[in-house]
Amino acid sequence: MRSRQILISIAAALIVAGCTSSSTSQTVNSLPIGNAILQRIVGVGDSLTAGEQSGGLLGATGVVSPVSAYPGGAVPPGQEFGFWSILYQQATGTPQAAMFNPGTSPLPLIAGPGLGSQLVLNATTLIRATHPSCDAFNDAAFSRGSFGATRMSLSQNVLDLGVPGITAHEALYMTGPLTGPPTGPACTYPFNPADPSTALQPLVMSESTAFLPVLGKFATAVGPLTEVNVAASLHPTLTTVWLGANDLLDFTFSGGVAPVDTPAQMQADLTQTIRTLQAAGSRVVVANLPDILFLPQFFRGGPTLTATLEAAPFSVPAPAAIAITAYIQATYHVGPGGFLTETGFFSTLTQLKALGSVTPVLHAPGDYLTDAFAVQVQGLNTSYNGAIAVAAQSSGAPLVDVHGTFEAIHIAGGIPINPGVCCTLGFGGGLLSIDGLHPSNTGYAIIANLFIQKIDTVYRTSIPPLTSAQLLAISTTDPYAPPGF
Amino acid sequence: MSFRSYRMGVALAAGISAVALATGSGSPAAADSTITGPASQTIQTSNIALKNAIASWRSRHDDAAQSGGSSSSSGPTGTSTVAATKSTGLPTGLAYTLDFSMAQPYGDLGSQTAWLPGGMDAIIGYGVNPNFRASIDFYELQHYPVGFNSGTVPLYVQGFAPQISTVNLATAGLNATTKDRFMFVTASGLIRAGKLPFVISPVYLSRWSTVGAGGNDIVPFMYNGFPVYGVHARTAQYWALSVTLPFLSTPKMFGTFTLAPAWLNHLNGVNIENHAQLYEILYLEYNFDPKTKIFIQPQVSRDYLPPDPYAEINPGYFLGISRKVYKQAFVQLVLGSSGPTNYSPYGVYGLTCQGLPCSQNPVVPTVGGLKATQLQVELGVGTPSVIPF
Numbered sequence: 001m002r003s004r005q006i007l008i009s010i011a012a013a014l015i016v017a018g019c020t021s022s023s024t025s026q027t028v029n030s031l032p033i034g035n036a037i038l039q040r041i042v043g044v045g046d047s048l049t050a051g052e053q054s055g056g057l058l059g060a061t062g063v064v065s066p067v068s069a070y071p072g073g074a075v076p077p078g079q080e081f082g083f084w085s086i087l088y089q090q091a092t093g094t095p096q097a098a099m100f101n102p103g104t105s106p107l108p109l110i111a112g113p114g115l116g117s118q119l120v121l122n123a124t125t126l127i128r129a130t131h132p133s134c135d136a137f138n139d140a141a142f143s144r145g146s147f148g149a150t151r152m153s154l155s156q157n158v159l160d161l162g163v164p165g166i167t168a169h170e171a172l173y174m175t176g177p178l179t180g181p182p183t184g185p186a187c188t189y190p191f192n193p194a195d196p197s198t199a200l201q202p203l204v205m206s207e208s209t210a211f212l213p214v215l216g217k218f219a220t221a222v223g224p225l226t227e228v229n230v231a232a233s234l235h236p237t238l239t240t241v242w243l244g245a246n247d248l249l250d251f252t253f254s255g256g257v258a259p260v261d262t263p264a265q266m267q268a269d270l271t272q273t274i275r276t277l278q279a280a281g282s283r284v285v286v287a288n289l290p291d292i293l294f295l296p297q298f299f300r301g302g303p304t305l306t307a308t309l310e311a312a313p314f315s316v317p318a319p320a321a322i323a324i325t326a327y328i329q330a331t332y333h334v335g336p337g338g339f340l341t342e343t344g345f346f347s348t349l350t351q352l353k354a355l356g357s358v359t360p361v362l363h364a365p366g367d368y369l370t371d372a373f374a375v376q377v378q379g380l381n382t383s384y385n386g387a388i389a390v391a392a393q394s395s396g397a398p399l400v401d402v403h404g405t406f407e408a409i410h411i412a413g414g415i416p417i418n419p420g421v422c423c424t425l426g427f428g429g430g431l432l433s434i435d436g437l438h439p440s441n442t443g444y445a446i447i448a449n450l451f452i453q454k455i456d457t458v459y460r461t462s463i464p465p466l467t468s469a470q471l472l473a474i475s476t477t478d479p480y481a482p483p484g485f
Numbered sequence: 486m487s488f489r490s491y492r493m494g495v496a497l498a499a500g501i502s503a504v505a506l507a508t509g510s511g512s513p514a515a516a517d518s519t520i521t522g523p524a525s526q527t528i529q530t531s532n533i534a535l536k537n538a539i540a541s542w543r544s545r546h547d548d549a550a551q552s553g554g555s556s557s558s559s560g561p562t563g564t565s566t567v568a569a570t571k572s573t574g575l576p577t578g579l580a581y582t583l584d585f586s587m588a589q590p591y592g593d594l595g596s597q598t599a600w601l602p603g604g605m606d607a608i609i610g611y612g613v614n615p616n617f618r619a620s621i622d623f624y625e626l627q628h629y630p631v632g633f634n635s636g637t638v639p640l641y642v643q644g645f646a647p648q649i650s651t652v653n654l655a656t657a658g659l660n661a662t663t664k665d666r667f668m669f670v671t672a673s674g675l676i677r678a679g680k681l682p683f684v685i686s687p688v689y690l691s692r693w694s695t696v697g698a699g700g701n702d703i704v705p706f707m708y709n710g711f712p713v714y715g716v717h718a719r720t721a722q723y724w725a726l727s728v729t730l731p732f733l734s735t736p737k738m739f740g741t742f743t744l745a746p747a748w749l750n751h752l753n754g755v756n757i758e759n760h761a762q763l764y765e766i767l768y769l770e771y772n773f774d775p776k777t778k779i780f781i782q783p784q785v786s787r788d789y790l791p792p793d794p795y796a797e798i799n800p801g802y803f804l805g806i807s808r809k810v811y812k813q814a815f816v817q818l819v820l821g822s823s824g825p826t827n828y829s830p831y832g833v834y835g836l837t838c839q840g841l842p843c844s845q846n847p848v849v850p851t852v853g854g855l856k857a858t859q860l861q862v863e864l865g866v867g868t869p870s871v872i873p874f
Binding site: 167169170172173174175176177178179180192194195196197198200201204224226259260261262265269 | 640648840842
């Protein structure tokens, strides 16, 4: 009996000794460099990575709208012209035509009329949406059973995982639409006083709309279904990470009340994202954020607003422009340091032209940024960029300085892509699309070159950047750049 | 916020709360912490064997010293031990214990301050000879965790870093009453190394639970920022090997120290490692008379529950008094307290909406380490045992 007990003890001890786990982690330094990392390029990010333009995400060609003033009533697709698409084309030698083809494109091509509410030029109102953001097409995107209707094809091997509207934190933790489709009039959500969380629904609508169309196909293979987890599951060799813009925009358009990442949280989230991708075997390149208040979504108040109103294409008479500027500063505290948003600016114009009013009724949040609040936005913008830089540096990922380039363009008053014609950061200046936030084809091309130059330099690849001639060709056919815009 | 590495000693409680919130049906909540371990149950049997073995050795020593003078040593109070001159090791033959218990929880329990009924222990063992014994034990008990329903906790939306609001758990009507059940299968062997006897006991433990009114312990919980569904949050099986050594033996006092490496039968839920965990249990008793004793049992126990990525480290103690009231009948009072040291904060400390509006969608709780303190009253027949809460 005793020998039996001893045997049991020895067996148990052996089992205990065997209960050790080993983990293997691939260090950044052990990852390859050179053109070998161009085998599988994945994009992690938001609408900027997805190639959104003018408030909509569209990949299909041949989409027309009766409200569009573009030739033939065309609605321009944007996905194929995004920076990630251009980077992919340049790095892999993929012809642009292949990016439009659902059989060969790594983009999650969205069918017409597109997700969101795409803006186009309009003959009478200057700008108009092709369709509401709560039509049947958009509503289908909220369900795992119907999101496929929004895609040109679900059999694509998607590598561009940019989810419009997603924040840095959501890229790690969002596992499904955060809200259903809007059920109220004019694409609104009814507010329930007993449940303050309903007030957040409009704020999370865009990422809730786009989440499944981009990531839904991976639902059975990846869990939890997050953008970063999907990216890691693809075992990329190179990943672009560009996040944080929506944290800044949520803060800005909610008047500072939206629950967004603190800079410290932003740093932690991005660090985790980068290290997750590195652990999956990928080299990573990270981009920072431009100063959003330089973008044409925001119309600076004070004398600048007067000048903007007086200039073409708005051509407001000087007395009216001066009166409007003064009223807005006195009433809404939007002075030389503050801004009207694009919504607020065009609301002001509409009230002037329809009612002759130089005392526009504006609403906050959404229509304007007071001088004081604009300081907060700029501060958060700067802090986020600091957090992005630290996250990149601490995890060994090179930083693409989009901020620095846009700042240089802002200071210089433009960039001579098409000298004398294009381009500036102003509204209609050619670098941004109609929504004033997402780049035009030309703007995306410039950003793609920034990524290419950084990747080539740090990872010793030989991706050919777009030449000046190629940039000019893109600009001259860009629906959002002069002379076409 | 939501990407913290969450664990819950009793995610179950929380899980139920999530269901309760989601359905709008309110009911009381509870969760527990436990210092139950695969090793703790073996102490009683081991102690009996060691007392008998030591008494037997003393008897033989005295016999030799006194040239045949007779000596009888009374058995340990409150045990079924027979005179050392008759028993030299583990109890032989059939033995049993059956008791029912209730417990008074202490601490910040919010509205849940009532006595907890429904505890039960049933033990049956058979000693083949003084060196080998086998037993099967079943324990059933309820828990309320500290602070589980008395606080206002942050409310999050999945994917949002900062909180969006707060929720009062008590008014939310969470139902997380937890009833744990344990079954032990133990084989004990008495070994003597010279004058030192010790007991080695391989143990198999299976535990399962019901949480709230759900009839099972499948409840959602947050782990590392993500909801986890479909996991039996308080079901697990373990192996252990306990070794109990005596360090004090006088006519009035007796003490042992037990070391027991234990490990999961297999990984569950979000477990990501299964290293052998070492239980350390100190036991010290004082016998006032043959019927009455007091005891203290400080210990550090370890536990792997499905919501735990790593083992939970639970220092705790039992302080008790037991008395034989009639033949094999006994009554025992035990004050027990424990709480994990590697998980904090305690209790349900956040709720996360999986979609908006929160009132119409599942809300999954985030729970830290839980601790509990309670006084247990047992009435039964057989050998009173120190059972976990």
